[in-house]
Amino acid sequence: MGLGKRTDFGDAKYAGLDVPFSCDIVQTLESALQCGFDFVMAPLVHPRYRRPAPSALPRGTFQPPFTRSDLLLTSGQWSGQVVGKVSPWIDCDSASPALARDSRAALQQELAWAAHLSLQAVALPPPPQPLAAANYARLLNQALGSLASMALWLRIPAAAPAAAAGSDGDAGGLGGSSGSSLAGDPWEWWNQLRFLCHHNTRLGVVLELGADLPSEGSLLRWRGEPLKAVLVPTSIFQTNKRGYPALSKRHQEFLGECFRRGVQVVLSGAAQHAPPAPPAGNAAAVGPGGEVAAAAAVQQDSLRVYWEYLSYIFRKIEATSEQEMVEMGYRDYLQSPLQPLQDNLESQTYETFERDGMKYSTYEEAVYRCLLDRVPEEEAESRTTVLMVVGAGRGPLVAASLRASVRARRKLRVFAVEKNPNAVVTLQNRVVADGWQGTVTIVPADMREWEAPEQADILVSELLGSFGDNELSPECLDGAQRFLRPDGVSIPQAYTSYLQPITSHKLWNDVRAYDDVEHFETAFVVKLFKFCPLAPTQEVFTFEHPNRSHSIDNTRSIRLQFDCTPPGGTGKLRPWPPASSGLPAATCRCCRPLVCLPSWLCHGFAGYFDARLYKDVHLSIHPPTHTPNMFSWFPIYFPVRTPFYVPQGARMEVHMWRCAGQHKVWYEWAVTQPLASPIHNPGGRSYHVGL
Amino acid sequence: MGLGKRTDFGDAKYAGLDVPFSCDIVQTLESALQCGFDFVMAPLVHPRYRRPAPSALPRGTFQPPFTRSDLLLTSGQWSGQVVGKVSPWIDCDSASPALARDSRAALQQELAWAAHLSLQAVALPPPPQPLAAANYARLLNQALGSLASMALWLRIPAAAPAAAAGSDGDAGGLGGSSGSSLAGDPWEWWNQLRFLCHHNTRLGVVLELGADLPSEGSLLRWRGEPLKAVLVPTSIFQTNKRGYPALSKRHQEFLGECFRRGVQVVLSGAAQHAPPAPPAGNAAAVGPGGEVAAAAAVQQDSLRVYWEYLSYIFRKIEATSEQEMVEMGYRDYLQSPLQPLQDNLESQTYETFERDGMKYSTYEEAVYRCLLDRVPEEEAESRTTVLMVVGAGRGPLVAASLRASVRARRKLRVFAVEKNPNAVVTLQNRVVADGWQGTVTIVPADMREWEAPEQADILVSELLGSFGDNELSPECLDGAQRFLRPDGVSIPQAYTSYLQPITSHKLWNDVRAYDDVEHFETAFVVKLFKFCPLAPTQEVFTFEHPNRSHSIDNTRSIRLQFDCTPPGGTGKLRPWPPASSGLPAATCRCCRPLVCLPSWLCHGFAGYFDARLYKDVHLSIHPPTHTPNMFSWFPIYFPVRTPFYVPQGARMEVHMWRCAGQHKVWYEWAVTQPLASPIHNPGGRSYHVGL
CATH class of the missing domain: 3.40.50.150 (Vaccinia Virus protein VP39)
Structure with missing residues (x-):
């Protein structure tokens, strides 16, 4: 039925319920739907049914059906209202050979069964051996290669359980950075599995929230990742004055943030609150399902108050502005920059x-x-x-x-x-x-x-492009300035481009989908949405007009260094822009004060510009100074051919060149730290702007 | 005329002479040839002629010719007997904007001029700002993309000058490994430029020897790199009892090693020895050029003794065995493994x-x-x-x-x-x-x-393949053992595969040349030659026959960890195999005791096998136990999609799986440390052996 009527957050309006194994899945599903939920996350096989791998059994051993029949639900119900859950005992990387063998067989069996049911997605347990889950990764990778369209949702705790956080196990020493405790950061678990599965787009994350949320930086990092759902256990709800369940302010904010980004919520666990029956008037407020729900199973009926709370969080998010509604269709959609000199606009x-x-x-x-x-x-x-x-x-x-x-x-x-x-x-x-x-x-x-x-x-x-000079404003104005009086003024008088590293699993994969080098060496105009800025922006190139140099050179080169948080600095809030800069504090969501992030994955760079039209009249898409309500420019995205990891405490260094030939202008870019990348777009072979 | 008559070391027989700038290049070349050398390495432009970039000059400024005419030599001489040298003052990354600008223009001008002359190669100065040479790299990368076939030889000192070795400059913090002094290791300079130029095969190295050679490990690492020439200054020669120049034992060994690998030698510097005139009989020994040389310029004639010494080193290398001669044609040549079950051999x-x-x-x-x-x-x-x-x-x-x-x-x-x-x-x-x-x-x-x-x-x-089980010996023998008596013996009784990480610029590039994913996910049989083993081998999979298990499972998986030298351990000799292993000490050149290497670049893995035919009768291509004079098997090479860097002190971890389906057997492999790679060959999509 949806958490609310608004349609601006996509699938986020459909909430799910994590249910225990039940042979009567018909009743389970029915109760969940009556309670308000739109789908269930249900075990594919009884979670305690550990069965030996067929290869370990003597030939001809009788094998009972390993789970209930697919005939219980229609295929429409399976595919539309059930997310499968893989058995929690599975540990493909176990030190016990028998458990590892049985686990591999069971995982393959369950994934094949889920595909047989045409489920849209299957939720997978977190790797039991964080950062030592290569066998798990291999089977997931194989499944991603063979299962037609089913998505795999890897469950990752938002904060590591205390045991994992303490020790690094066998996995330390990454990049020689001793002392870091990678296994204590669940994002690292995801990152390793994602790399092993080669950034497959059908591998996503279900983030499991706990009573304590991790640092702001840890949460922020998920913004650029393929977050499919957030799992909210009933145990983390507090009790409000009237006996109803409620979440902490920080949890509410994070959940709201997830909804805004189209991430679904899944409630898990048994009801832990028994508020007094709502007065008759209240039932109407929560939707037409209220009366029917009263007839449903007691346990799931008692979850109704949680659903209502989630619906309340969903509905209270401020209305989307008209401009945002218009821009919605452009979110994370790659556009080739205009070529206004070569082509005539329509x-x-x-x-x-x-x-x-x-x-x-x-x-x-x-x-x-x-x-x-x-x-x-x-x-x-x-x-x-x-x-x-x-x-x-x-x-x-x-x-x-x-x-x-x-x-x-x-x-x-x-x-x-x-x-x-x-x-x-x-x-x-x-x-x-x-x-x-x-x-x-x-x-x-x-x-x-x-x-x-x-x-x-x-x-x-x-004549400005998203990156300032990228639509050849400098060359055009240099050509036009000969009919400007010596004391004449150019409006704009100057413009500067800015760059920052970002995480964006989606954008990078969209570039990769072209399956060629050219697109990795092209800058795209894009309304950045599911992305995480990794460091404050830095200035790149500045042009001033008129340019009275005796010989005008519009080529430029720059080296920028971005420091990843030093160890120990994790999660500490760092105001941005710094108070000393005199810039107004950034307030919009996409550029609110950055916090220190632990380690990074960089998928490329976001570019912006700030133009000084005349004296202190500016036109800007640079987040800290963005001209309010201006929508003519989206940011620019420079991809990298391979996403690269920047460990905590390391420095990231990038070079950017603006090059010019007789008939074209182009950019080249390269990363030189922590490790050198190839130089992108040499000679403008993949992307240039014609003069 | 060549350093000797033997032809088994390819181009290594042709020595070069690094000459100063001379307007009379005809005479310079003639003298060098008469002295015994086969080519000169000559400055393209006078090395002190720093000229302003054309863009920095007012329009119409008169520009004199920047170098001597191409008419002085025939195009055959330019392309066959001259390697160009780029001006040493060029510093594209200089902190001085004017010097950087002039440098870029001069570098482009000189490279274009060299291409105009159809030179086979141009020698480039080492990056003046080690590890901060992105602008230099950009121009080289651009040249590699546009110059048809000319090779670029980057000069790299074998050991860093004292100044660079001491400080890390701006470049430290790689991968968070503090305390390492990357700028002090010239291999790192090369490695960064090579990455920025995306492993281009036309970018090679000229190693400049000094009086002191670096650690054994540092030298060893160059074996897997595209070493084109070794520069030997006259200043590093010692004087023997009779007044003749001679090299230290270690220099001799290294030079011999270079010759064996087809690396050319280039002598540089002025004569520093004036031995007594050789007796008449000696002249005959050095070849027919002797008499003519006497008439040549004094300076270059005096270099004759150095050439003779180089020739002596070249000629004294032990004769190549007949077997080596046969195998020569297969060196570093990728062969697809046989499919003896699917195909019939010829x-x-x-x-x-x-x-x-x-x-x-x-x-x-x-x-x-x-x-x-x-x-x-x-x-x-x-x-x-x-x-x-x-x-x-x-x-x-x-x-x-x-x-x-x-x-x-x-x-x-x-x-x-x-x-x-x-x-x-x-x-x-x-x-x-x-x-x-x-x-x-x-x-x-x-x-x-x-x-x-x-x-x-x-x-x-x-039925063994290079990797032991890779031609499906296990599956075949499992099928055949049913007609073996219960106390019967299989010959072989068992076999084990071994793996080690290697550097091999050539092999990896040969795989890349196919320009697809399939070849990066294929194991190749190859006579490894220009490669550097990075760590001692480790056992992978073992099979025993007959296999009397009630249910035979020939799938396997393993995780191997290879440690890079801990910091401070650089160059310390580590005997291999360890004395405690009881294995005979390795003696052949390709597997002599490994020494600690500083940091690595890993291009993939070399695989071998050791089979126990019966009791202690072994058949082995595993280097420490290689059956002498057996040539039926070359090693196997498992590539990785992206070469990866392993910093000093870090651990490298690789996973290898032997997988089986109904109709095929295949391997999958993945690196999980220092950073995770994609899993190669999922489901055997690129490479499998049919049953």
Whole structure:
């Protein structure tokens, strides 16, 4: 029935119930559904039924059916309402050869049975031997290769049980970093299995919450991972004043965060609260299932209060803004950057960008301030400022400049230069329709070639890409600045790109799905969503306009170093941006103050820009200074060919180059620490922007 | 003219001379050739000519030619007798922006010029900023991508200069291993550049020797690397009693080792020895060039004694054995393992294997001892031993068994079982030709299906692959043992496989050249040559025959751990095999006692086997116990998809599985430390042996 009516969190609205083994799965499922849940997580075989491997039995030994019949439910019920659970005794890496052998056979048998039932997913126990689970990994990997579409959900505790946390076992010494206790960090368990299974997209994680949540950094790291569900035991609920179950504030926040990211919740364990029967009025509030539930089994009926609580958490999350709703379809979706110089944009693309009111009002403000600065009040009537819009498109910057001129009471003569003949049609029509005659001259030309009849006071452009200079704003403005007066102003005056390492299992796998080198060497525009920023951003390249150097060189190179948390610093909150930077504190969810993360897995780099339009008027998609409500740019994503691990206390070093040839501009990038990667995109072989 | 007449070391016979810049390159080359050398390593541009990058000059600035004309030599001379040298002042990663800019331009200019001259190779200075040479790497990588066939030889000092060895600079903290001084190990410089250039096969190394050679381990590591030449400065020569230059014993050994591996030598520096003029008789000994050389330039004539010394080292290397000559063509050449069960061998293949006298005399010895053990002297006449050869091929084991019977004076009845109908023709003919009538019965059948008329005392087979069980000897013998008497003997009685991590740039690149996943998941038979074993071998799987278990399971799994030298242990000699093992000390070059290596790069694993034919009669290709003069098996090579670095002090852990399905047997393998790799060959998808 769903935890609520809202549809903006995808599958997160469907909650599951972890049920014990029952021969009468029909009744079990029925009760769970009546209780409000949408599916059950049910053992495939009785969890205490340890059976010997067939190979260990004499030939012809009678084998009873190892579990109940598939005829109990319809195939639609199996596939839509049941997630299978693999037996908890299975330990494929056991030191006991017999247990290991029986475990392997049982695991294969249960996975084959689950596939036979067409289950969508099977939940797997955490590796019993953390970081020494190679045999387990081998069987999972084999299953991923052979089972058509069934997903494997690996259960991983959010915090390691005390025993594992204490010792490193046999597994230490990773990368020579002694003293680290990898086995005590369950993310490491997942990370090793994920690598052994070669980042298979059908291997996901079910995070098991405990009464104590691990450090903020540990939780944060899961944001970039394929988290499928969160397991919430009834035992971690507290009791509120009225006797009802409730979660701690931190648990509530984390659960809300999971819902927002489309992660499902699964309740586990027996009811531990028996609140007084709700008054009649309350039943209506929790949905139409209320009356029916009353007739269901006592045990599961008593879980109703937990479901209601989960529903309450789900429903209380603040409404998604209209802008977020629009952007939802773009989340983690790889887009190739525009090639505005080579290609002409389509009407639809112009329309989308023009809808960004915030962007144009910021431009208007920049032109307004510039006009006031350049033309004193006493010359307002006598002096006409020449403003050229280079890359005018369908005219939004022309309109913004004219609005600024009205507000500033300064006279303006505008040249609108546009190379796209189709956009020129719109411009020419607007001259008549919007009464621009005598003020605006339309110039159908490439700004790099046009011979201007006079020099401009102000050169306005919107040529920035997600990474600032990546759509060749520097080259275009260098070409256009020859018709700017010596004291003229370019709007923007400067722009800087920023970079940060990120974890994003999904994005990296989407790039890998192309199965070629080219896409690993391409930067993509993408609305980052299921990702985890691993360190504060750092500045990359800055360009200033006009550029009066005697010989302009727009190539750049930089080395950036990102430090992983020193050992012992785990989880300590580190305010970001630092107070000393003078930047406003970041508040939006995607860039809230970063905390120290233990170790990392880096899938590549997220890039942003911050442009200074005029003096302190900025246009920015750099998280700490993001222009509010502006949606014209998503971040850029530079993938790496192989995700790489950065152990706690290590340094990550990346090089980025902006290169230029006669007909193209491109980036190359490489990691040099902790280990060197290949240099990506040599000579722009996979990705470049044409001049 | 070559350092000697022998041709068994390939290009190593051609020595080069590192010459200073000279406008008269014709004379320089001529003198070097007359001195005995076959090529010169000559600066492309005057080494002190630091010129500004064109982009830094005002337009239209007059640029003089930056070097001498290409017309001075013919293109044949340029490509056949000159290796170019890039200017030593070039520092693309300099902290000075101007120097870095000029360096990049000059490097590109010189590489382009060298390509214009069709040089075969260009020698590059060592990275001036070790481990911080990303800009240098980028330009080299770009050149490797665009220059058609020219090789780049990176000069790397064998031992770091004192300054670099002391500090780690900015580059430390690799993998969190603090305290290591990576910049002090020039192999690390190479390793970083090689990774950044993505293991390009046209990037090689010129090792610059100094007066002091680094530890044995440091030198050993270069065996698996693409070493193109060794640079020997005149300054490191000592003076012998007669005033002639000579090298230290250790230098001599290393140089000899290089020659054997086809590595060229290049002499550098001015003459520092002036021995008395040789008596007339001596001139003849050094070759026909002697008289002409006398007329050449004084400086280069005085280098003649060095050339003679190099020639002496070259010529004194012991002669290559006939067997080595035969195997030479197979060195580092990847062969797919045989599939003797699925495919029938060709006559030629039988012929090659039958030539291995050592193998069959070892079998003969095993049968001989077994006959003596089973039939006491007093029953020699009355008792006939039934011996079955399963997989008889064209009969070599039949013949060996018959020879054993004659030597032992024991009576024998032989069944020769062979499934290949073509080999059966040979067998049937041999019955007549070799007088086997009445003793040998030919059985054209698959041993797994044949119904034997009586039970055998001895079951003889040669079904072993390079990795022991990899050609399915276990499955075949399990099938055949049903016609073995309960007290019968299988020859072999048991076999064990061994594994060790290796560095082999060439093999890994040859696998990569297939450009698919399949070949990275295939084991290859290969005569390992340019490789470096990284740790002593360890046992993998053992099989014993007959196998009387009530249910036979031939699947296996194992986890092996190899420790990299602990920090501080660098270069300390570690005897291998350990004295306590009772194994004979290894003596052949490919397996002489291993020393501790600093850090590693692992390209995969070398596999071997040791079979116990009967009691202490072994057949082995396991280096410490290799049966002398036996050539039927080369080692096996298991590649890894990505070469991985193992820092000093770390542990490497690998898992190997032998898996079996209904119709096939295959291996899977994975690395789990220092970092997890994907599991290779899941489900035998890329490589399996058919049953």
